[in-house]
Amino acid sequence: MVQAEMIEASEFQALSAKYNVSGVPQTTINDGAATVVGAVPESNMLAELKRMLAK
Amino acid sequence: MPKLLNADVVKQIEDAFAPMKEAVHILYFGQKDNCMYCKDTQQLIEEVVEISDKLSLDIYDLDDDADVAAKFNVDKAPGIVIAAKDGDTISDYGIRYAGIPSGHEFTSFIQDILLVAGRDSGLSQETRDFLGQLTEPVLLQVFVTPT
Numbered sequence: 001m002v003q004a005e006m007i008e009a010s011e012f013q014a015l016s017a018k019y020n021v022s023g024v025p026q027t028t029i030n031d032g033a034a035t036v037v038g039a040v041p042e043s044n045m046l047a048e049l050k051r052m053l054a055k
Numbered sequence: 056m057p058k059l060l061n062a063d064v065v066k067q068i069e070d071a072f073a074p075m076k077e078a079v080h081i082l083y084f085g086q087k088d089n090c091m092y093c094k095d096t097q098q099l100i101e102e103v104v105e106i107s108d109k110l111s112l113d114i115y116d117l118d119d120d121a122d123v124a125a126k127f128n129v130d131k132a133p134g135i136v137i138a139a140k141d142g143d144t145i146s147d148y149g150i151r152y153a154g155i156p157s158g159h160e161f162t163s164f165i166q167d168i169l170l171v172a173g174r175d176s177g178l179s180q181e182t183r184d185f186l187g188q189l190t191e192p193v194l195l196q197v198f199v200t201p202t
Contacts, residue, residue, distance in 0.1 A: 001149075002186060003128060004195040006163065008154025011092060012131060021198045028196045046182050049193065 059095065060102045071165060072107040075172040079110050080140035084124055086117045086132035092155040096133035099155065103165070109172060111140060137167050139174060158201040 009016040009024060019028045019035070027036040027045070034052035036045060060068070083100050085093040097114065104110040115123050117132045127136050127147065135152035138145050148171060156164035170177065178186075 001189050002193045002195070003149035003151060005151035005153055005197065006156070006160060007131075007196055007198050008156075008160070009198045009200050011154040015196075016198055019196070019198070024198055024200050026198045028198065030194055042179060042182060046179075046185060050185065053191075 056098070058102060059099050065102075065106060068103065068106050068165060071169065072109070075107060075109045075169065077109070077172050077174055078140040079168050079171045080138045080145050081110065081112045081168075082115060082123070082127060082129075082136040082138065083112060084115045084117045084120070084129045084132050084134035084136075090132045093133045096135070096155045099157075099161075100135065103168075110168065135164075137164075137171050139171050155201070160199055160201065 007015065009021055019026070019032055021028075023037050025037075025039055029035070029049065029052055033055075034048050036048050081100060081104060083097055085097055100112060104112045117124050117129070117134065124130065124134070129136065129151065131153040133153070133155060135156070136147065137150040137152075138147050140146075150167055150171065152160075152164065176183070
């Protein structure tokens with residue numbers, strides 16, 4: 001149900017551009033439905049997922 | 056072909072892997088053209104897998120083994136799946152790497168192997184409860200750079 005993928009930005013530039021990646025790490029969720037920039041604690045990631053799914 | 060991992064690093068990884076109780080299976084997907092880091096990624100993974108008998112590896116080609124790639128939802132090369140192995144059963148936990156896991160990401164790669172070997176996410180109960188009631192798939196793509 002959940003897939004988590006590390007993507008090395010310089011090898012996949014088109015994808016990085018598609019999601020406007022500038023600062024890393026950037027977590028793009030469900031093809032851009034939500035974006036988290038920076039390394040954040042678990043609680044932040046959970047809050048973002050809840051916010052995204054509530055829409 | 057010179058080794059990518061020196062003896063000191065191999066020893067460190069060996070020590071990190073020593074407590075592993077369960078088996079981990081890695082699936083590697085390469086591509087013949089347009090893959091600058093495929094050769095190095097494959098070699099890197101082979102050297103890591105060599106360190107512990109709890110680790111096994113299957114090497115695939117994204118195009119020649121398109122059916123396996125589709126089954127594991129891998130569409131980029133070099134592509135890595137870190138899965139659990141119990142007897143003959145492979146359990147996919149949705150852990151993927153696209154691109155060579157070098158620099159900081161190499162540490163993440165080793166830690167992910169340990170995570171899967173431990174068969175536990177280490178997440179809070181609140182997060183587990185939330186994930187447990189998901190009805191739609193969630194895709195988390197974490198963009199990194201190799202420094």
